[in-house]
Amino acid sequence: MRIIIWIGALLPIVFALFRFSAAFHPVWLNDILLFIEGYVHLSLTKFPNDPLKFLINLSGESALWLLALSLTITPLRSYLKINLFSYRRLLGLFAFFYALIHALLFIGIDQQFDFDGLIHEVTTKPFIAFGMGAFLILLLMALTSTKKLFSNFKGWHRLVYIAVVLIVVHYLMSHKTITWDNLSTAGVLIFLLVLRLIKR
Amino acid sequence: MLRRDNYDLIHSSEITSEAVYHERRALMKLGASAALLGASPLMAALGFEKSKSKSTLELTPYDQVITYNNFYEYGTDKESPAKLSKNLKTRPWTLSVGGEVQKGRTYDIDELIKKIPLEERIYRFRCVEGWSMVVPWVGFSLSSLLKAAGLTSKSKYVEFETLFDPAQFPGQKQSFGTIPFPYREGLRIDEAMHPLTILAVGLYGKELLPQNGAPIRLVVPWKYGFKSIKSIVKITLSEHQTRSTWNQIAPSEYGFYANVNPLVDHPRWSQKRERVLGKFFKQDTLAFNGYANDVAYLYKNMDLKKFY
Numbered sequence A: 001m002r003i004i005i006w007i008g009a010l011l012p013i014v015f016a017l018f019r020f021s022a023a024f025h026p027v028w029l030n031d032i033l034l035f036i037e038g039y040v041h042l043s044l045t046k047f048p049n050d051p052l053k054f055l056i057n058l059s060g061e062s063a064l065w066l067l068a069l070s071l072t073i074t075p076l077r078s079y080l081k082i083n084l085f086s087y088r089r090l091l092g093l094f095a096f097f098y099a100l101i102h103a104l105l106f107i108g109i110d111q112q113f114d115f116d117g118l119i120h121e122v123t124t125k126p127f128i129a130f131g132m133g134a135f136l137i138l139l140l141m142a143l144t145s146t147k148k149l150f151s152n153f154k155g156w157h158r159l160v161y162i163a164v165v166l167i168v169v170h171y172l173m174s175h176k177t178i179t180w181d182n183l184s185t186a187g188v189l190i191f192l193l194v195l196r197l198i199k200r
Numbered sequence B: 001m002l003r004r005d006n007y008d009l010i011h012s013s014e015i016t017s018e019a020v021y022h023e024r025r026a027l028m029k030l031g032a033s034a035a036l037l038g039a040s041p042l043m044a045a046l047g048f049e050k051s052k053s054k055s056t057l058e059l060t061p062y063d064q065v066i067t068y069n070n071f072y073e074y075g076t077d078k079e080s081p082a083k084l085s086k087n088l089k090t091r092p093w094t095l096s097v098g099g100e101v102q103k104g105r106t107y108d109i110d111e112l113i114k115k116i117p118l119e120e121r122i123y124r125f126r127c128v129e130g131w132s133m134v135v136p137w138v139g140f141s142l143s144s145l146l147k148a149a150g151l152t153s154k155s156k157y158v159e160f161e162t163l164f165d166p167a168q169f170p171g172q173k174q175s176f177g178t179i180p181f182p183y184r185e186g187l188r189i190d191e192a193m194h195p196l197t198i199l200a201v202g203l204y205g206k207e208l209l210p211q212n213g214a215p216i217r218l219v220v221p222w223k224y225g226f227k228s229i230k231s232i233v234k235i236t237l238s239e240h241q242t243r244s245t246w247n248q249i250a251p252s253e254y255g256f257y258a259n260v261n262p263l264v265d266h267p268r269w270s271q272k273r274e275r276v277l278g279k280f281f282k283q284d285t286l287a288f289n290g291y292a293n294d295v296a297y298l299y300k301n302m303d304l305k306k307f308y
Helices: A002-020 A025-039 A051-080 A085-110 A117-125 A124-145 A145-152 A154-173 A182-197 B018-036 B080-084 B108-115 B141-150 B189-194 B245-249 B291-300
Strands: B094-099 B105-108 B119-126 B131-141 B157-163 B184-189 B196-204 B218-219 B234-240 B273-276
Touching: A002 A085, A002 B234, A051 A085, A051 A154, A051 A182, A051 B218, A085 A124, A117 A124, A117 B108, A124 A154, A154 A182, B094 B141, B108 B218, B119 B218, B131 B141, B131 B218, B141 B189, B141 B196, B141 B234, B157 B189, B184 B189, B189 B291
Parallel strands: B094 B234, B131 B273
Antiparallel strands: B094 B105, B119 B131, B131 B196, B157 B184, B157 B234, B196 B218
């Protein structure tokens, strides 16, 4: 199980490597990728037209889905009696790992480490503020996720509910129009959140 | 072919030397024979006058220009337009010019392209989303078409409309998650008559592909890309400010003017810098997208923070 989580969680990085190395693919690899492309709605063989946006979106969505997975652990136990509790921390840390990449790309590349500019963005744009708020919560949770600290900070980890709400709003705001796709993704997160809240 | 006929368009000799004229004729014949020999009609070469200005702009590769498009008529993502637009019927195609003009009329697109000398314009293209590219368009000044229709004292604004045909535009079948169709955009008459404002029928020397707005689209280089409406069927002059689709959906985010302005942020993202397609690091965005010397006078008494 641990291996499956590792492989699954690293898939976005493999995907990004495929896209960025597109120019260097040997013909046989390209053929295989083109074959796969026929079955999944993914572009694998082309260098991304807008590479920064590609990475920011990929890391953000990876963080979102890994966080969603980590939120399924408790309901799985309480409703379906499936105990995967020992993997919750790993999933949460992977979610944080992608959130960290997401935040660093924004701060470092998008904002070019211009901290005055960054403060301006966070204070004037709810879209950025929500994302940054969620990131700080995940950061706190990641730092206090060691066995020793977790016992002291257990209560703080309930902040994840706020983080999920912030992430849902941030995610919906990142699109120019709201589509069924975005709404269903948001719906999954809200559903998991409600499951957690109605039954402890 | 380039005779004035009954159109009152700018005569080709006013802007094109005779040598270039003959070169263009040769090019057009080349294009025609290529089409006869079975080349895709979509890729037909256009006869046009090459851009003479020594541009230092680095052109965005053709492959990127035709695979990264906002065209909600096909879907809300950037890849759908290239994938879903292959069968757009761009012939026959008519473009009507009407409303507050002396004599409105409807042009057949081929007739129009033959009558008006085409020229290349290498322009920066900046999307409101924060990405940009540099495109060698082929087209003609919108002003020549408007002059031909005859402006009146009531011709104060120009409205453009994209083809409405849900059978060809799958995105137009949807009502949720997209925008109201037909797509409309508008310009003030002085913006429309400005020499930088063109109607493009090609890019990279070839006819426009559907995802780029075939067969004819607007290009206003100092405004955000959404103003440069695609696949136009109707141009209407009006006395009052016209509709603008994005402005109608979210007036706090997209203004009627939509001039590229690094000092006025979008409510959700900064407009200070832009991501040039294919590049990982951002570059500074220029006032009026680098065309301030040409167009800033159009807005000299306006508060650009208010009229964004």
